Amino acid sequence: MKIAVCVKQVPDTWAEKALKAADSTLDRDAADGVMNELDEYAVEEALKLTEAHGGEVVVVTMGPERAGETVRKALSMGADSGVHLVDETLHGSDALATSYALAEVLKDRGFDLVMFGSESTDARMSVVPAMVAERLGIAQLTFAQKVEVSGPTVTIQRATETGYDTVEAQTPAVVSVVEKINEPRYPSFKGIMAAKKKPVETLSVSDAGLDAARLGLSAAWSQVEDFAARPPKAAGTIVVDEGDGGAKLAGFLAEQKFI
Amino acid sequence: MSYPWKGRSVTRLMPTEESVELMALVEDFAASELAPKAGPAEESADFPRESLRALGAMGILGLPFDSAYGGAEQPYEVVLPVLEELARAWLSVGISVSVHYLACFPLAAYGTDAQRDRWLADMVGGDLLGGYCLSEPQSGSDAAALATSAVLDGADYVVNGTKAWITHGGRADFYSVMVRTSDHGPKGISCLLVDGATTGLSSAPPERKMGANASPTAQVILTDARVPADRLMAAEGAGFSVALAALDAGRLGIAACAVGLAQAALDAAVAYAAERRQFGRAISGFQGVSFMLADMATAVAGARALYLEAARLKDAGLQFGTAAAMAKLAATDAAMKVTTDAVQVLGGAGYTKDFPVERYFREAKVLQIVEGTNQVQRLVIGRALGQGPARQ
Numbered sequence: 001m002k003i004a005v006c007v008k009q010v011p012d013t014w015a016e017k018a019l020k021a022a023d024s025t026l027d028r029d030a031a032d033g034v035m036n037e038l039d040e041y042a043v044e045e046a047l048k049l050t051e052a053h054g055g056e057v058v059v060v061t062m063g064p065e066r067a068g069e070t071v072r073k074a075l076s077m078g079a080d081s082g083v084h085l086v087d088e089t090l091h092g093s094d095a096l097a098t099s100y101a102l103a104e105v106l107k108d109r110g111f112d113l114v115m116f117g118s119e120s121t122d123a124r125m126s127v128v129p130a131m132v133a134e135r136l137g138i139a140q141l142t143f144a145q146k147v148e149v150s151g152p153t154v155t156i157q158r159a160t161e162t163g164y165d166t167v168e169a170q171t172p173a174v175v176s177v178v179e180k181i182n183e184p185r186y187p188s189f190k191g192i193m194a195a196k197k198k199p200v201e202t203l204s205v206s207d208a209g210l211d212a213a214r215l216g217l218s219a220a221w222s223q224v225e226d227f228a229a230r231p232p233k234a235a236g237t238i239v240v241d242e243g244d245g246g247a248k249l250a251g252f253l254a255e256q257k258f259i
Numbered sequence: 260m261s262y263p264w265k266g267r268s269v270t271r272l273m274p275t276e277e278s279v280e281l282m283a284l285v286e287d288f289a290a291s292e293l294a295p296k297a298g299p300a301e302e303s304a305d306f307p308r309e310s311l312r313a314l315g316a317m318g319i320l321g322l323p324f325d326s327a328y329g330g331a332e333q334p335y336e337v338v339l340p341v342l343e344e345l346a347r348a349w350l351s352v353g354i355s356v357s358v359h360y361l362a363c364f365p366l367a368a369y370g371t372d373a374q375r376d377r378w379l380a381d382m383v384g385g386d387l388l389g390g391y392c393l394s395e396p397q398s399g400s401d402a403a404a405l406a407t408s409a410v411l412d413g414a415d416y417v418v419n420g421t422k423a424w425i426t427h428g429g430r431a432d433f434y435s436v437m438v439r440t441s442d443h444g445p446k447g448i449s450c451l452l453v454d455g456a457t458t459g460l461s462s463a464p465p466e467r468k469m470g471a472n473a474s475p476t477a478q479v480i481l482t483d484a485r486v487p488a489d490r491l492m493a494a495e496g497a498g499f500s501v502a503l504a505a506l507d508a509g510r511l512g513i514a515a516c517a518v519g520l521a522q523a524a525l526d527a528a529v530a531y532a533a534e535r536r537q538f539g540r541a542i543s544g545f546q547g548v549s550f551m552l553a554d555m556a557t558a559v560a561g562a563r564a565l566y567l568e569a570a571r572l573k574d575a576g577l578q579f580g581t582a583a584a585m586a587k588l589a590a591t592d593a594a595m596k597v598t599t600d601a602v603q604v605l606g607g608a609g610y611t612k613d614f615p616v617e618r619y620f621r622e623a624k625v626l627q628i629v630e631g632t633n634q635v636q637r638l639v640i641g642r643a644l645g646q647g648p649a650r651q
Contacts, residue, residue: 076280186288189318189331192280 001055001112001149001171003046006102006132007039007074009067010122017122023217024224025092026122028064035070038117040077040184042177045147046115047078047185053149056080058111062090062101068200075195076187082200089205092217095123099131101215105208107136113154116176118143129176139169145180268347268522269563271340278337284317285341289348297349297473301618304465304472306430308388311355314345315385320359324367328379335508335570339515343563346519347526350622351474353519354629355388357512358426361630362389364505365435365450369493378452382433390431390455391509392422392479393502399423400635402437403445403499407481409438415485416440416451418459421478424629428477429462431455436481437502440495448498452490459484470621507580508573509630514566514583514590517626521559521594524601524619528552531605531614542604551604555597562590581643588636591626598623 011017015031035043046057059074061067062085071082085105093101106114114136119126126142133140141147144156145164155168159178187195205212213219239248253259261272264279266286273279292310300307314320323338324330333341338360346353363382366374381387398404407420418438425434432455441447453460463478493501529552532543542548569582598620602609609616627633 186313186317187284188316189277189281189284189322189333192277192284193331196277 001050001053002058002110003050003055003113003115004058004060004106004109004111005039005042005046005074005079005115006060006106006128007043007070007117008036008061008120008122009033009063009070010036010120013037013121019224019227023092024227025217028066033066033069035073036117036120036122038119038121038177038179039070039074040117041179041181042115042117042175043074043077043079044182044184045144045175045177046113048182049113049147049149055112058083058109060102060105061085062093062098062105064091068202071200072195073187075198075200076191077185078187078191079198081198083203084200085203085205085208087205089212089216092220093215094220094222095125095127095131096221097215097219099128099135101205101208101210102128103132103135104210105203106132112171112173113149114138114172114174116174118176118178126176129174133174136172136174139173140176141167141169141173142176144175144177147175147177147181266344268526273340274334274336278333281333281337282340282344285319285344288314288317289344293345293348293352297351298615298618300349300473301351301470302612304475306473306475307349307352307355308430310352311359311388312386314352314356315387318385319345319356320385320388321383323360324363324379324383325375328367328375328383330383334574335511336567336574339511339566339570342512342515343519343522346516347523348519349473350516350520350619351471353516354426354471354474354513357509357516358391359389360512361391361505361509362431362433362435364508365492365501366452368504369450369497369501370452374452374489374492378433387432388427388430390425390427390434390479391505392425392434392436393506394423394425396421396423396478400632402502403448405437405439405448407436407438409440409449409451409486411440411488412485414488416488416491418451418453418481418484418486421480423478424466424476425462425479426474426476428465428475428479430475434460434479435492435505436479437498440498443496445499446496448502449495450492450498450501451486452492453481453484453486454490457484457486469624470618471625503580506630507583510583510587510636511566511569511573511579513626513630514562514569514586517587517590517594517623518559518563518566520619520623520626521555521562521590521597524594524598524616524623525552525555525559527614527616527619528555528601528604531608535605548604551600555600558593558597562586562593565589581640584631584636584639584643587630588633588640591623591633594623594626 011031012034018027018030020027057079059079060083116129141156143159145159146157148155157164158167262279264271264273264282321330322333326332342353409416409418434453436451436453440449459482461480465475465477535542566586569579569586572579601616602620
């Protein structure tokens with residue numbers, strides 16, 4: 001089977017994140033970039049599936065030149081090849097534009113599965129997998145904590161708040177995974193060496209046949225008007241119990257809309 | 260040409276691009292998989308066999324060995340910083356990997372092609388772990404006095420004796436064992452590659468040590484153990500030279516582990532001194548503390564430079580035994596001093612088990628003793644200067 005795994009480079013989890021004053025987009029130079037953590041689980045699951053069923057894993061990313069490191073990481077884990085969509089025009093693309101660009105890159109490549117981490121640690125919207133499925137006109141199996149493939153049927157356990165739902169679809173399909181699904185492997189040194197020789201296809205917006213007017217900051221459906229750092233914690237409110245402490249506390253909670 | 264790698268504690272110049280990626284991989288693994296487990300596992304003396312298996316799968320257990328046998332053929336200039344990073348997170352793991360290299364060395368360096376074809380790929384492949392048996396209860400620094408006997412009987416050596424202070428004793432899959440095949444002093448010593456499952460090979464309960472208890476140390480007892488004669492490494496009587504050559508490289512491993520431990524202690528002391536406030540400011544602002552930290556950092560950097568210098572001599576195929584002894588001596592003495600001072604910087608807190616520095620302090624001591632006490636290192640260095648006593 002042929003599996004695409006869409007991965008995203010995000011600022012290191014522990015790094016101080018910042019927005020750029022000029023255009024209110026994420027300052028990607030302010031912190032080291034790493035592969036979005038949940039995407040590592042998607043890569044791991046794709047590798048496990050191809051190890052069990054044969055086939056190949058193609059890692060796909062969209063992002064600045066530096067995002068190539070994330071493709072390299074997936075290749076060192078064992079993915080076979082990479083596709084990197086990189087273009088100035090993409091800067092500031094929202095989820096709709098991202099899903100459009102990814103879908104265009106993914107279509108007509110004969111993938112049986114397109115896998116994602118279920119959210120990124122920077123944007124945290126959890127919508128791109130569903131949007132890509134919709135644009136490709138294929139089934140979406142999201143929030144998978146377990147994936148099984150049998151012939152053309154793919155079955156997942158969709159993690160819910162109370163347990164899981166069993167959901168199945170025919171390939172091709174989009175699958176997004178949650179962290180319960182597996183334990184991503186560390187690359188081996190041999191994997192690192194081998195990754196250097198694996199092919200990575202670099203595409204510009206025009207290479208991919210994309211409409212530039214639908215991409216980037218100017219095409220985004222929402223604009224960031226303004227932003228500010230979270231204010232430092234203010235001193236707490238002290239309630240002095242003069243026999244009416246309980247009522248005061250309840251009043252405070254009601255005022256803050258907790259109750 | 261060198262490639263910078265900016266680690267969390269240290270910026271290093273690495274010789275290749277892939278070694279930079281290797282360092283990032285090792286640091287990541289050490290921070291996520293080793294450091295959080297170290298404290299509790301040391302407390303309960305749990306041997307981290309699974310972590311070593313994971314390192315094996317990553318290729319770390321075959322790092323210095325021939326790629327024809329599945330190794331990564333990395334120079335010691337790369338191997339030692341890897342050991343340092345492992346030991347910075349967990350000394351016992353750094354020691355385990357270093358001892359594994361030591362155990363593979365006799366076959367890798369002195370085995371015949373036929374012997375290497377048969378065993379080396381498995382030994383460096385990551386699943387197996389080795390032990391190195393030189394010392395005996397009555398033969399420590401005077402290693403040439405070892406008494407474990409190996410008598411040829413048909414196609415086997417029959418081995419009898421007790422080996423002492425064996426890292427991975429009872430847990431290793433194979434052992435490089437120095438045995439006596441004749442009475443000719445050092446020239447009567449031979450090296451056998453012994454399967455851990457050999458009938459007649461057993462181990463005593465692990466020693467109850469001051470520290471590094473997650474790294475099991477035990478006597479290995481051989482009672483009429485039959486070892487096939489084709490498991491002889493190098494010639495009969497050449498074993499003592501094999502043992503000493505293995506130790507030259509092994510000492511570099513211990514030096515790197517010592518630097519990692521010292522770096523961990525330094526990092527802990529620096530972090531604490533920046534947070535702890537007395538007399539209205541962080542104690543790192545007081546010259547009495549900052550000078551201590553400066554001396555600690557200088558000792559760590561000096562020891563690191565010394566092991567790297569020795570590694571480069573080795574990688575270039577030059578004599579490096581004296582440099583290795585100097586590196587082991589300086590690095591392990593530095594580790595003792597730095598961990599002692601780290602406890603001092605943390606004051607009362609440093610003396611409690613709520614902080615890791617008391618453990619670092621206990622662990623440092625063993626490094627001044629293993630793979631040749633630091634007095635033996637001075638003997639090696641002094642002898643090379645032409646001032647030491649002649650070998651008996």
